[in-house]
Amino acid sequence: MPEPFVSTTSRVIEIPRANIDTDQICPARFLKITDKAGLADALFCDWRFTPDGKRREPPFLIDEPANAGRQILLVGDNFGAGSSREHAPWALRAWGIRAIVSTGFADIFRGNALKNALLPIVVSAERHTALAALVAADPDGMWTVDLEAERVTLPGGQSFAFEIDPFARTMILAGTDEIGYVRSRLPAIEAWEAVHPARVDTRAGAPTR
Amino acid sequence: MTPVRCEAGQHIASGTLAEKPRTLFEKIWDDHVVASDPGAPAILAIDLHLVHEVTSPQAFTGLRERGLKVHKPGQTVATADHSIPTLDPSIPIADELAAKQLRQIEANCREFGIPFHGQGSATRGIVHVIGPELGLTQPGMTIVCGDSHTATHGAFGALAFGIGTSEIEMVLATQTLLQRKPKTFQVRINGRLQPGVGAKDIILALIARIGIGGGTGHVIEYTGDAIRALSMEERMTVCNMSIEGGARAGLIAPDETTFAYLRGRKFAPQASAWDAAVARWRKLPSDEGATYDRTIVIDGDRLEPMVTYGTNPGMGVPVTGRVPSPAEVEPGARADLERALAYMALEPGKSIAGQKLDVVFIGSCTNGRIEDMRAAASVLRGRRVAPGLRVLVVPGSQQVKRQAESEGLAEVFRSAGAEWRESGCSMCIAMNGDQLEPGQYGISTSNRNFEGRQGKGGRTFLASPLTAAASAVTGVVTDPRTLSGAASQAVATSRSAAVEAD
Numbered sequence: 001m002p003e004p005f006v007s008t009t010s011r012v013i014e015i016p017r018a019n020i021d022t023d024q025i026c027p028a029r030f031l032k033i034t035d036k037a038g039l040a041d042a043l044f045c046d047w048r049f050t051p052d053g054k055r056r057e058p059p060f061l062i063d064e065p066a067n068a069g070r071q072i073l074l075v076g077d078n079f080g081a082g083s084s085r086e087h088a089p090w091a092l093r094a095w096g097i098r099a100i101v102s103t104g105f106a107d108i109f110r111g112n113a114l115k116n117a118l119l120p121i122v123v124s125a126e127r128h129t130a131l132a133a134l135v136a137a138d139p140d141g142m143w144t145v146d147l148e149a150e151r152v153t154l155p156g157g158q159s160f161a162f163e164i165d166p167f168a169r170t171m172i173l174a175g176t177d178e179i180g181y182v183r184s185r186l187p188a189i190e191a192w193e194a195v196h197p198a199r200v201d202t203r204a205g206a207p208t209r
Numbered sequence: 210m211t212p213v214r215c216e217a218g219q220h221i222a223s224g225t226l227a228e229k230p231r232t233l234f235e236k237i238w239d240d241h242v243v244a245s246d247p248g249a250p251a252i253l254a255i256d257l258h259l260v261h262e263v264t265s266p267q268a269f270t271g272l273r274e275r276g277l278k279v280h281k282p283g284q285t286v287a288t289a290d291h292s293i294p295t296l297d298p299s300i301p302i303a304d305e306l307a308a309k310q311l312r313q314i315e316a317n318c319r320e321f322g323i324p325f326h327g328q329g330s331a332t333r334g335i336v337h338v339i340g341p342e343l344g345l346t347q348p349g350m351t352i353v354c355g356d357s358h359t360a361t362h363g364a365f366g367a368l369a370f371g372i373g374t375s376e377i378e379m380v381l382a383t384q385t386l387l388q389r390k391p392k393t394f395q396v397r398i399n400g401r402l403q404p405g406v407g408a409k410d411i412i413l414a415l416i417a418r419i420g421i422g423g424g425t426g427h428v429i430e431y432t433g434d435a436i437r438a439l440s441m442e443e444r445m446t447v448c449n450m451s452i453e454g455g456a457r458a459g460l461i462a463p464d465e466t467t468f469a470y471l472r473g474r475k476f477a478p479q480a481s482a483w484d485a486a487v488a489r490w491r492k493l494p495s496d497e498g499a500t501y502d503r504t505i506v507i508d509g510d511r512l513e514p515m516v517t518y519g520t521n522p523g524m525g526v527p528v529t530g531r532v533p534s535p536a537e538v539e540p541g542a543r544a545d546l547e548r549a550l551a552y553m554a555l556e557p558g559k560s561i562a563g564q565k566l567d568v569v570f571i572g573s574c575t576n577g578r579i580e581d582m583r584a585a586a587s588v589l590r591g592r593r594v595a596p597g598l599r600v601l602v603v604p605g606s607q608q609v610k611r612q613a614e615s616e617g618l619a620e621v622f623r624s625a626g627a628e629w630r631e632s633g634c635s636m637c638i639a640m641n642g643d644q645l646e647p648g649q650y651g652i653s654t655s656n657r658n659f660e661g662r663q664g665k666g667g668r669t670f671l672a673s674p675l676t677a678a679a680s681a682v683t684g685v686v687t688d689p690r691t692l693s694g695a696a697s698q699a700v701a702t703s704r705s706a707a708v709e710a711d
Contacts, residue, residue, distance in 0.1 A: 016544075017544075017545070017548070018544075018545050019421055019422070019521050019545065021521065021657075021659045023657065023659040023660070023661060023662050024659065024660060024661075027661055027665075028638045028639060028640050028662070029639070029640060029665075031263050031264075031291070031292075031640060032263070032292055032304070032306035032307050032309075032310050032640060033266075033306065033310075034266035034267070034270075034309060034310055034313045035266070035267060035270065036267060046660065046661045046665060046666075051647035051665040051666040052647075077422065078421065078422035078425070078455070081421050081422065081455065081521070082357065082452075082453075082657060082659060083356075083357050083657075084264070084355060084356055084357040084371035084372060084373055085263075085264060085373070086264070086267075086355075086373035086374040086375060089373075104422060104425060106422065106425060106455060107391075107425055107426060107455070107457050108357060108371055108372070108373060108452075108457060111372075111373060111376070112373035112374075112375065112376075115373065115375040115376070116375070165250075165389070166248055167248060167249045167250055167387070170248075177375065178375075178379060178387050179275070179378065179379055179382055179383070181249070181387075182252060182379060182382075182383045182385060182387065183382065183383060185243075185244055185246075185252060186383070188243055188244045188252070189243050189244075189252065189254070189383060189384070189385055192243040192244075192254060193254070193384075196254065198256070198281065198283060198284050199256050199257070199347060199349075199350055200256070200257060200283075200284065200345055200347070200476050201283040201284075202257075202282075202283055202284060202285060202286040202323075202324045202345065202476070203282065203283045203322075203324050204283070
């Protein structure tokens with residue numbers, strides 16, 4: 001079970017790229033695991049290391065010593081495009097990332113992130129530009145992301161509101177997941193199933209109803 | 210919204226309700242909403258859950274930790290496709306992690322009572338190839354899988370989309386998912402495709418137009434004469450890459466082509482159940498007057514074979530086109546393009562045709578079905594692959610493999626100097642040892658050209674089977690229409706064979 005998450009205060013890492021796909025966040029060769037161990041090493045692996053395994057010079061942003069321990073990413077549009085692998089948010093969480101600010105997220109990634117208490121925070125293009133300028137001017141400023149208040153507070157004390165799916169927000173604040181809720185509705189599911197027979201039986205072959 | 214507990218169109222036929230015209234998507238959605246509690250997403254019933262070895266192990270672990278069973282093992286089916294080698298299966302698997310993952314899916318299926326089409330099974334294959342060929346994929350269904358190319362099954366008029374591992378656990382535990390209702394997006398392809406232009410070119414042209422985030426938040430419905438004229442396998446190619454345009458699902462309304470494909474397949478309804486099913490399926494197409502949140506129209510007559518030049522599937526041009534220059538794109542896209550061209554080591558302004566190649570990959574859930582094999586073989590028949598080029602032909606399933614062998618296609622590939630391998634995802638995702646080496650250029654019939662997707666440091670051009678096969682002959686990116694007789698012959702072969710197969 002996940003831990004409840006309410007807010008975090010951290011410095012920010014900006015990765016000024018759009019369309020960062022899940023193959024970059026967690027390359028496919030790291031998907032051969034049967035658990036969730038070791039995924040911090042996979043995060044942005046091919047942007048951090050050359051094909052023969054040497055650390056790139058200069059190091060990729062998340063490897064810069066000044067960026068160690070930072071929990072908030074500011075990234076370009078359509079973050080998390082591509083594969084449905086939940087290993088992408090697992091890798092981000094394993095690295096310590098708790099919130100990602102962008103103008104947009106790919107649908108499957110957004111859902112997977114929320115199920116792992118990783119906040120996809122959507123801002124307008126104008127605000128994104130202003131936030132990037134802020135990070136450039138004040139790279140070590142502390143931001144506070146408050147899920148309870150749905151508000152980000154910037155170093156100068158200014159703040160802006162964001163929205164997280166209200167159901168997901170409730171789950172993350174409580175540190176629970178959705179399976180308990182849906183299982184509590186099993187009587188409704190079974191009532192539905194009683195009037196909607198299965199359309200196939202994968203075990204038997206062709207249905208003859 | 211109010212749950213609607215009846216089959217598509219039933220209440221319209223009854224004439225008792227003045228119903229708003231609905232789209233295909235809305236009918237399937239309404240048919241599957243179990244409950245819609247205030248403040249919560251809808252609980253959506255899932256008809257078919259497809260499972261593979263890579264994204265499922267942690268979900269089964271979750272079930273065990275909660276002490277839960279699989280709610281509907283008979284609506285669940287598993288196979289091994291992503292990390293499985295495409296070498297002779299008698300060779301032991303060299304990669305210990307992959308071997309462990311493959312043992313794990315088998316053990317999980319045994320423990321939870323899920324049918325498993327694994328190594329050695331005549332029905333094993335890429336999950337999105339075997340669902341349709343077994344007749345498991347049917348119109349009006351909801352279908353999910355821990356794989357973003359689940360959109361493939363939308364070709365049958367099923368609402369099919371990729372899910373993450375937490376959602377896999379949810380479906381295993383409850384046979385439902387919590388879902389917010391997406392918006393609808395009609396993509397109308399008018400006209401008629403020219404010889405040498407196929408389904409892959411339709412979808413690459415669409416993504417080049419809308420961008421890889423263009424369909425975010427939407428379910429696409431593909432309509433129009435050019436779509437209606439496609440075979441089922443071609444429709445699967447189109448729907449498969451909906452996710453590359455950002456849409457979780459892509460749908461095509463079922464019609465006679467759909468019913469002819471399904472009839473007689475192992476899990477398709479039989480006897481009187483068949484007629485009843487077809488009668489239900491005929492009510493699924495979008496109603497006259499139904500509206501979409503968004504519509505775009507593409508002129509199919511004017512489409513050309515497409516090739517990507519960059520590091521996402523939206524970076525595509527006609528094969529007659531040039532690699533774009535960062536100077537000519539809008540400022541917002543410039544940095545992305547510069548990075549992509551640096552990764553690909555391509556010169557702006559140069560023709561995409563003629564770019565040199567090291568590897569050709571023909572296969573994947575996008576283009577690994579029998580018609581794709583026929584199209585590629587029609588180009589390679591009587592020809593040789595270019596010297597020094599590695600060409601892998603990987604059937605999408607063991608059934609496709611056997612069919613291709615019985616039609617003599619495997620021999621065509623081998624005689625041409627290509628490798629003919631066991632089925633699987635192979636070099637599309639490069640998890641099983643089939644991969645590009647750093648710096649190599651590959652033309653690929655798969656779906657993603659992301660950095661490193663086909664191997665660390667590898668460089669991918671996405672294209673159709675015809676274009677890939679023509680390029681295999683020349684060793685450079687090649688317009689299939691320029692290879693004497695290739696395009697027209699290939700189209701004729703593929704289409705007529707498809708009709709016979711039906």
